[in-house]
Amino acid sequence: MTSETITADAAGTWELGDLPVSRVGFGAMRLTGSAAFHHGTPSDRQRSIAVLRKAIELGVDHIDTAAFYFSATRSANELINTALAPYPDRLVIATKVGPYRDYHGDWGSSARPDQLRGHVEENLRQLGRDHLDLVYLRRMRQDSIAEHFGALAELREAGLIRHLGISAVQPRHLAEARAIAPVVSVQNRYALDRPDPEADELLRLCGEHGLAFVPFYAVAGEAAEQGATAAHDAEVLAVARAHDASPAQVRLAWTLHQGPHVLAIPGTGNPDHLAENVAAGALRLTADELARLNAARQQAG
Numbered sequence: 550m551t552s553e554t555i556t557a558d559a560a561g562t563w564e565l566g567d568l569p570v571s572r573v574g575f576g577a578m579r580l581t582g583s584a585a586f587h588h589g590t591p592s593d594r595q596r597s598i599a600v601l602r603k604a605i606e607l608g609v610d611h612i613d614t615a616a617f618y619f620s621a622t623r624s625a626n627e628l629i630n631t632a633l634a635p636y637p638d639r640l641v642i643a644t645k646v647g648p649y650r651d652y653h654g655d656w657g658s659s660a661r662p663d664q665l666r667g668h669v670e671e672n673l674r675q676l677g678r679d680h681l682d683l684v685y686l687r688r689m690r691q692d693s694i695a696e697h698f699g700a701l702a703e704l705r706e707a708g709l710i711r712h713l714g715i716s717a718v719q720p721r722h723l724a725e726a727r728a729i730a731p732v733v734s735v736q737n738r739y740a741l742d743r744p745d746p747e748a749d750e751l752l753r754l755c756g757e758h759g760l761a762f763v764p765f766y767a768v769a770g771e772a773a774e775q776g777a778t779a780a781h782d783a784e785v786l787a788v789a790r791a792h793d794a795s796p797a798q799v800r801l802a803w804t805l806h807q808g809p810h811v812l813a814i815p816g817t818g819n820p821d822h823l824a825e826n827v828a829a830g831a832l833r834l835t836a837d838e839l840a841r842l843n844a845a846r847q848q849a850g
Contacts, residue, residue: 557608560830563761563810565611565683566712566733568641572805573830574611575604575823576765576816581623583818587654591622592818601632603820607827610637613736613763613814615645615687616671621654626675634677643683644672645716645736647697659689662700669701669709685714685736686726694722695729702730714763720750732760734812739764741803741842742782742849756808763812767804768797768826784845788838794829797822801829803842 557571580597583589618625646668649657716736755762781796815826
């Protein structure tokens, strides 16, 4: 595939509430280093800024971030602010609250409902904004999300948040949240090499209700925060050869083929990988290729 001439428009669009976005966005987790959080080595600051500006040039209008995306010397939100403010009118920035890391990078206990305002305000401060376009409640093992989601719903009513989403949830949590306030998207782990009946059900429910389903680790797979996986199924490699594409592009294309409501948010600190990820939105898989990939996914379980 030719990557440099393909923009995010090739993937089509979806609306996050009343905010239209291209279906290929950008995840900010890998901006801060060779691997996420405290893993790997910190990134080159100017390179990370260049990646963000290149994303906008390629038509990316949906960036997924969080205040807890930082390494020893880099903050994803600060990089976004430096690179892109004043922000383009159509740019949608989504962030997540709930998890917490202290200044040493150590994970603390998840936020209580009354602490979520502080999480929202920290994202506002770092991004230099007066409201957040989309905020996900990232569930941290709690059985019910009602109290936490209700606290975010109050911040939405106060004008600090425009739209709400939920992340790392089970299907029952979607019903729980929708009974409190409108939900525009669900962000869960979902990947070609990771069969998950609960994630499949959430994918179906989101389509049924007209909500976005936003997988994370779609490219990273089992490598998770360490970065993109190097372990690719034989079928992935065969499809990649047939399209003169990379395995990562095939994984992203398969993700987007799961439904028109599915958004991709691949992350990278590499400008070339960024162009490849965006170009994956133009990769059209045949029915036979999808069937083979789906069969391989089931066998992986």
